[in-house]
Amino acid sequence: MKILVCLKQVPDTETKIKVAGDGKSLDPTDVKWITSPYDEYALEEGLRLKESAGAEVTVATVGDDKAKDVLRNAFALGADHAVLIKGDGQGDTLATASILAGFAKDKGFDLVLSGNKGLGGDNSAVGPMLAELLGYAQANVVVKLEITDGKFRAEREIEGGTEVVEGSLPAVVTAQKGLNEPRYASLKGIMAAKKKTIEETEVAGHAPATGTLAMTLPAARAEGRKLEGDAASQAKALMDALKNEAKVF
Amino acid sequence: MILVFCELKDGKLRKPSAEALSEGRRLADASGQQLGALTVGASADGAADAAKYGADSILTCVAPSLASYSSDAFAAAIASAAKAKGATIVLGAATAMGKDALPRAAARLDAGYAGDVTGLSMEGGKLQAQRPVYAGKAFATTGFTSAVQVATTRPNVFAATEKTGPGAMESVEAPAGDFKAIVKEILAKGGGKVDLTEANVIVAGGRGLKSGENFKILEELADALGGVVGASRAAVDAGWGLSHGIQVGQTGKVVSPTLYIAAGISGAIQHLAGMSSSKYIVAINKDPDAPIFKIADYGIVGDLFEVVPELTKAAKAMGIGAHH
Incomplete structure (x- = not known):
């Protein structure tokens, strides 16, 4: 089985977002970059299939030289091949999906894994778009995955529960928290990763179909008031305020 | 036309879909367009509810094979209805189903996609979306360059406003062929509570x-x-x-x-x-x-x-x- 895991480099979740001088993009100053946490679940699932079913795991990302860090990290965790698809970071979901599809289309991947969303654009669209462009089945926001005899059974999160999706490979599956517990890289893995070669390639894709015209920070919420007294009077004051002041009820 | 993909559950229009329809009605009025509602499934029970939220026409895509949700089949149905009606804007709610089917439909339509939007407007004949990015740490205004524009509306943000429309019912062709993936079972865990x-x-x-x-x-x-x-x-x-x-x-x-x-x-x-x-x-x-x-x-x-x-x-x- 051949598996492709698509990774994205994103700002660390504790990053305080600042808007750049152009008024529409992220100010990269002081940003610590990490592999998107959802992509870590995707990679872990690929590595487990490598161990249990002898799958070959290729990782790929669309980005610049800085994005090599996520590929190097994937090598340290156990990926077999890593590919940097050069991109300028200006692509939208359709452009990114078309670049990944262009890269993957002739390579016979049985399974394409990725996070259910990147932490940034938060569109959750690259997975399903990639599935459509490759003509593959899809299962998104997956918390449990079983592969047997060229078929998959995936449990995906829906409102108030999960639903079971079944289909035939090839498929695109996007990971949700809960799918697995990602491993940590071993020192041996980290050392070995330094000697491995990251392939670099360029793939033509669709022109972006959307663009960010402006980015703003949410208006700061004013600090409200503290309710005084013992627990019972605080509770009563709160319910009173919610009912008569905020009119929530 | 502005086409809104509407979800039916237990013979009723789901609330997030009613919200998307209401927003669609507002945009249709602002741009002088027709509003179409699309339902996909083994039956169209509840589809008529779309008229309450201003649908000019209600397109029903009905086939026994659509009883269970299938990403590829539903995406194909949405894209095919959009093409048949020449829709330039396709909306749906950013629910588990909407977020699964609409990006796939967008790729099929060569369309840009804005997910989980909290505001929509028409600017110079094109759709503009306000949406949280970095999980709400910032807000982005997204513009479209593609001919067809697809967006999903975040539940609980847009008001579901009753405004009766003609709601002319029309059936549309169901996707043929083997589906690539299908929902076999729903495992409820929330005890029927809302998400x-x-x-x-x-x-x-x-x-x-x-x-x-x-x-x-x-x-x-x-x-x-x-x-x-x-x-x-x-x-x-x-x-x-x-x-x-x-x-x-x-x-x-x-x-x-x-x-x-x-x-x-x-x-x-x-x-x-x-x-x-x-x-x-x-x-x-x-x-x-x-x-x-x-x-x-x-x-x-x-x-x-x-x-x-x-x-x-x-x-x-x-x-x-x-x-x-």
Whole structure:
């Protein structure tokens, strides 16, 4: 089985977002970059299939030289091949999906894994778009995955529960928290990763179909008031305020 | 035409779809276009509800093979209806199904996609979307260059406004062939409660709850207020047996209820990102310097194990939530 895991480099979740001088993009100053946490679940699932079913795991990302860090990290965790698809970071979901599809289309991947969303654009669209462009089945926001005899059974999160999706490979599956517990890289893995070669390639894709015209920070919420007294009077004051002041009820 | 993909459940139009339709009606009026509603399934029971929210026409795609949800079949049905009607804008709700089918339909239509939008407008004949990015740490205005423009509306943000439209029913062709994937079974876990993303009231707990069992006091308060329970990443990752599905924050659900009560949650940046667009925020914490108080409308400095049961008691005494 051949598996492709698509990774994205994103700002660390504790990053305080600042808007750049152009008024529409992220100010990269002081940003610590990490592999998107959802992509870590995707990679872990690929590595487990490598161990249990002898799958070959290729990782790929669309980005610049800085994005090599996520590929190097994937090598340290156990990926077999890593590919940097050069991109300028200006692509939208359709452009990114078309670049990944262009890269993957002739390579016979049985399974394409990725996070259910990147932490940034938060569109959750690259997975399903990639599935459509490759003509593959899809299962998104997956918390449990079983592969047997060229078929998959995936449990995906829906409102108030999960639903079971079944289909035939090839498929695109996007990971949700809960799918697995990602491993940590071993020192041996980290050392070995330094000697491995990251392939670099360029793939033509669709022109972006959307663009960010402006980015703003949410208006700061004013600090409200503290309710005084013992627990019972605080509770009563709160319910009173919610009912008569905020009119929530 | 503006085409809105509408979800039916138990013979009724789902509320997030009614919200998307209402917003579609507003955009159609602003741009002089027709509003079409599209339903896909083994039956069209409940599709007529779309007329209540202003649909000029109701397109029904009905076939026995569509009884269970299939990403590829539903995406094909949406794209084919959009093409047949020459729709330039395709909307749907940002539900589990909408977020699964509409990006796939967008790729089929060579269209740009804006997910989970909180505002839409027409500018020079093109759609513009306001949407949270970085889980709500920032907001982006997204513009489209593609001929067809696809967006999903975040539940609970747009009003579902009744405005009767002609609602002329018309059946459209169902997708043929073998589906690549299909839903075989639904495993409900929430006991029929609404999802966090659609809840009006959320009572969330953090590390301060000290154990999974202690979430029972939050359940009781949530029940009294007609709400549901959420949790911080710290609580979910603590190994207390809490479901990942109730996590609120940048790596969990992004929510915007009318009321968000945070108990024993200090307010890490990634948590605040997921809930700071709530209308009213209440913080209960022992630590008066906890960052959560900075964004709370009402703060209670105190022991949540004393305060939360008192809140439940006060809510019941005042008859709050009884009408939910």
